[in-house]
Amino acid sequence: MTRFVFHITATDGPARTGAITMRRGTIRTPAFMPVGTAATVKALRASEVAAAGADIILGNTYHLMLRPSAERIARLGGLHNFMGWHGPILTDSGGYQVMSLSALTKRSEEGVSFASHLDGTRHMMSPERSMEIQRLLGSDIVMAFDELVALPAPREAVEAAMHRSMRWARRSRDAFDAGGEHAEAAALFGIQQGGLDERLRAESASHLQEIGFDGYAIGGLAVGEGQEAMFGCLDHAPGQLPEAAPRYLMGVGKPDDIVGAVQRGVDMFDCVLPTRSGRNGQAFTRSGPLNLRNARHNEDQAPLDAECGCPSCRTGVSRAYLHHLVKSGEMLGAILMTEHNIWFYQELMANLRAAIAAGTLTSFAASFLGRYKNRDAS
Amino acid sequence: MTRFVFHITATDGPARTGAITMRRGTIRTPAFMPVGTAATVKALRASEVAAAGADIILGNTYHLMLRPSAERIARLGGLHNFMGWHGPILTDSGGYQVMSLSALTKRSEEGVSFASHLDGTRHMMSPERSMEIQRLLGSDIVMAFDELVALPAPREAVEAAMHRSMRWARRSRDAFDAGGEHAEAAALFGIQQGGLDERLRAESASHLQEIGFDGYAIGGLAVGEGQEAMFGCLDHAPGQLPEAAPRYLMGVGKPDDIVGAVQRGVDMFDCVLPTRSGRNGQAFTRSGPLNLRNARHNEDQAPLDAECGCPSCRTGVSRAYLHHLVKSGEMLGAILMTEHNIWFYQELMANLRAAIAAGTLTSFAASFLGRYKNRDAS
Numbered sequence: 001m002t003r004f005v006f007h008i009t010a011t012d013g014p015a016r017t018g019a020i021t022m023r024r025g026t027i028r029t030p031a032f033m034p035v036g037t038a039a040t041v042k043a044l045r046a047s048e049v050a051a052a053g054a055d056i057i058l059g060n061t062y063h064l065m066l067r068p069s070a071e072r073i074a075r076l077g078g079l080h081n082f083m084g085w086h087g088p089i090l091t092d093s094g095g096y097q098v099m100s101l102s103a104l105t106k107r108s109e110e111g112v113s114f115a116s117h118l119d120g121t122r123h124m125m126s127p128e129r130s131m132e133i134q135r136l137l138g139s140d141i142v143m144a145f146d147e148l149v150a151l152p153a154p155r156e157a158v159e160a161a162m163h164r165s166m167r168w169a170r171r172s173r174d175a176f177d178a179g180g181e182h183a184e185a186a187a188l189f190g191i192q193q194g195g196l197d198e199r200l201r202a203e204s205a206s207h208l209q210e211i212g213f214d215g216y217a218i219g220g221l222a223v224g225e226g227q228e229a230m231f232g233c234l235d236h237a238p239g240q241l242p243e244a245a246p247r248y249l250m251g252v253g254k255p256d257d258i259v260g261a262v263q264r265g266v267d268m269f270d271c272v273l274p275t276r277s278g279r280n281g282q283a284f285t286r287s288g289p290l291n292l293r294n295a296r297h298n299e300d301q302a303p304l305d306a307e308c309g310c311p312s313c314r315t316g317v318s319r320a321y322l323h324h325l326v327k328s329g330e331m332l333g334a335i336l337m338t339e340h341n342i343w344f345y346q347e348l349m350a351n352l353r354a355a356i357a358a359g360t361l362t363s364f365a366a367s368f369l370g371r372y373k374n375r376d377a378s
Numbered sequence: 379m380t381r382f383v384f385h386i387t388a389t390d391g392p393a394r395t396g397a398i399t400m401r402r403g404t405i406r407t408p409a410f411m412p413v414g415t416a417a418t419v420k421a422l423r424a425s426e427v428a429a430a431g432a433d434i435i436l437g438n439t440y441h442l443m444l445r446p447s448a449e450r451i452a453r454l455g456g457l458h459n460f461m462g463w464h465g466p467i468l469t470d471s472g473g474y475q476v477m478s479l480s481a482l483t484k485r486s487e488e489g490v491s492f493a494s495h496l497d498g499t500r501h502m503m504s505p506e507r508s509m510e511i512q513r514l515l516g517s518d519i520v521m522a523f524d525e526l527v528a529l530p531a532p533r534e535a536v537e538a539a540m541h542r543s544m545r546w547a548r549r550s551r552d553a554f555d556a557g558g559e560h561a562e563a564a565a566l567f568g569i570q571q572g573g574l575d576e577r578l579r580a581e582s583a584s585h586l587q588e589i590g591f592d593g594y595a596i597g598g599l600a601v602g603e604g605q606e607a608m609f610g611c612l613d614h615a616p617g618q619l620p621e622a623a624p625r626y627l628m629g630v631g632k633p634d635d636i637v638g639a640v641q642r643g644v645d646m647f648d649c650v651l652p653t654r655s656g657r658n659g660q661a662f663t664r665s666g667p668l669n670l671r672n673a674r675h676n677e678d679q680a681p682l683d684a685e686c687g688c689p690s691c692r693t694g695v696s697r698a699y700l701h702h703l704v705k706s707g708e709m710l711g712a713i714l715m716t717e718h719n720i721w722f723y724q725e726l727m728a729n730l731r732a733a734i735a736a737g738t739l740t741s742f743a744a745s746f747l748g749r750y751k752n753r754d755a756s
Binding site: 038039040042043044045067068072075076077082083084298299301311315316317318320321324325327328330331332334335336 | 677679698699
């Protein structure tokens with residue numbers, strides 16, 4: 001049984017393409033992971049997410065621990081069986097949602113105590129508890145539990161959080177390794193912190209490599225710093241991480257964020273944007289995003305994107321019909337637009353992989369971005 | 379080109395089975411028509427409705443005339459093209475929704491003036507306007523515009539509404555026949571009125587037959603009179619209508635309503651129950667309805683109905699997962715439960731057709747109802 005193998009088949013500048021092989025399937029990289037927060041990629045069946053080309057999805061530890069609970073999912077045979085997704089699943093550590101969604105949080109060296117946003121019940125999250133929950137869920141790629149700071153923040157706060165995150169990374173590693181059968185089948189990723197500070201990032205990368213992980217996430221970005229600052233960080237951060245392991249940029253992003261990050265050596269992404277936008281009437285297209293609420297679409301017989309392979313674009317579902325569904329608040333609008341957006345993201349990743357393999361990433365990126373950003377207003 | 383042919387292939391007591399052949403497809407009878415109010419069977423793609431076994435769906439004139447408007451749908455190539463449903467569509471006349479959803483209605487011999495429930499704009503609905511809208515939509519089976527009374531009502535009110543409905547049926551026939559190409563391709567159904575009064579029902583049936591229609595609906599039932607009173611009416615109403623034409627019981631109903639009405643000679647049905655229930659966490663099963671909000675399902679690995687052929691039941695989607703989705707307000711819960719319910723209704727119709735063909739309707743009905751109604755509480 002292959003637990004975790006990352007094989008790079010081609011590079012183009014800092015960008016790489018290849019595949020991660022795990023027991024539940026192969027993840028082609030660069031990869032985009034649709035977000036399946038509460039054991040569902042919102043509005044889509046698992047089979048529809050797979051048909052769009054996704055090799056792996058993300059599950060949220062925080063949401064699942066509160067409802068229906070990790071223990072219940074374990075009794076029901078694990079998250080894959082529960083939700084009917086048979087490929088790999090990456091689970092986050094719960095740290096980000098604990099800090100952003102819950103109330104009455106209290107941080108200590110031990111972990112974070114918080115009240116559920118659903119019913120106010122108190123819970124404790126720590127590296128050990130996060131590893132336990134992700135094991136109960138049956139996660140394939142487990143994320144270390146780390147501490148976050150919102151940017152901008154004083155350097156001292158960024159540094160202190162990074163150091164604590166490194167101590168928690170060690171505890172995450174130890175707790176994961178004590179997980180028996182699960183540890184023999186799953187992978188563990190560490191998370192680099194350090195804000196926008198190159199030296200802190202390097203120190204964090206060094207700590208993580210001493211511990212040793214299957215993959216390395218770049219954490220603490222896409223929290224409001226803007227694309228220019230993020231790209232500035234990505235000019236050095238990926239290179240500080242081991243070349244032979246996958247690099248995962250958490251919570252990113254817009255299509256142009258992804259193109260720029262791939263060019264800088266990132267291999268994995270996740271973001272709620274395609275699914276959330278789909279529910280809000282926004283469609284991604286090769287000519288830029290479209291707001292289907294706009295009345296200019298009301299008699300437009302064109303599909304969302306004539307080059308898209310999603311079932312709606314392929315069968316000629318019109319912008320006029322989608323406009324009607326969105327304006328009428330019909331669930332089918334959210335369904336079809338979410339599906340389209342997931343296809344758009346997966347087709348972008350496939351095109352990025354092909355361009356890296358062909359050594360044409362620079363021209364592909366210029367052509368894609370030129371068309372994506374120089375568009376008529378929607 | 380076959381405009382409209384109804385062929386009865388077997389009878390079993392008053393019950394009949396057969397098929398209606400139209401240019402867009404064949405409708406096997408007894409038939410259940412899922413309701414596609416605003417150009418979508420809520421939560422499902424048209425292809426999913428067809429896969430469930432539905433031969434025909436219903437569209438709502440009132441909703442579509444207000445949004446996106448019949449004229450816009452006509453410019454976009456008609457309702458079939460707009461929503462991607464390629465089989466026959468029956469459209470109601472708009473009369474029922476005008477009276478139940480709109481405000482400030484004023485009735486006269488000419489028709490009904492009303493204010494839109496969406497934006498308060500004033501509209502006029504009449505037999506002529508209803509025929510025009512249904513023609514613009516490209517309806518395959520057009521319903522005559524009639525006047526409704528809520529039951530219970532004084533006999534005089536029921537009688538006056540029936541007489542006006544018969545005058546409007548004449549005007550509907552004339553306006554439909556003036557529709558040119560559409561009239562040569564589509565069918566027109568008249569609607570019997572008369573409340574629960576056998577003599578008024580007979581008089582209405584006689585009026586309608588003098589005018590002549592392709593099919594005959596039994597109107598004014600399923601408006602709160604209860605199953606016993608409805609079945610009492612159905613003991614005589616279908617027999618008053620032509621044996622060679624399809625009989626359509628509007629707005630019915632629960633599975634046991636449908637079984638009893640088929641036994642009394644009804645051929646066509648429509649109801650929002652399977653779709654609306656699906657969105658509200660209720661699933662129909664051969665052992666009776668289940669409320670998936672109920673905590674007793676939270677670790678139940680069983681599918682909704684082990685004998686159901688819907689994609690969820692076939693692939694083992696558990697009650698535990700559906701309970702989680704419904705409790706979490708996830709769209710996928712509504713999607714999967716709506717799909718299941720549409721499959722349940724279509725499988726019931728298929729079983730009724732097979733039982734009539736085999737001459738075993740009485741025993742099938744007894745067996746189905748015994749199991750459906752003698753159940754544990756959900």
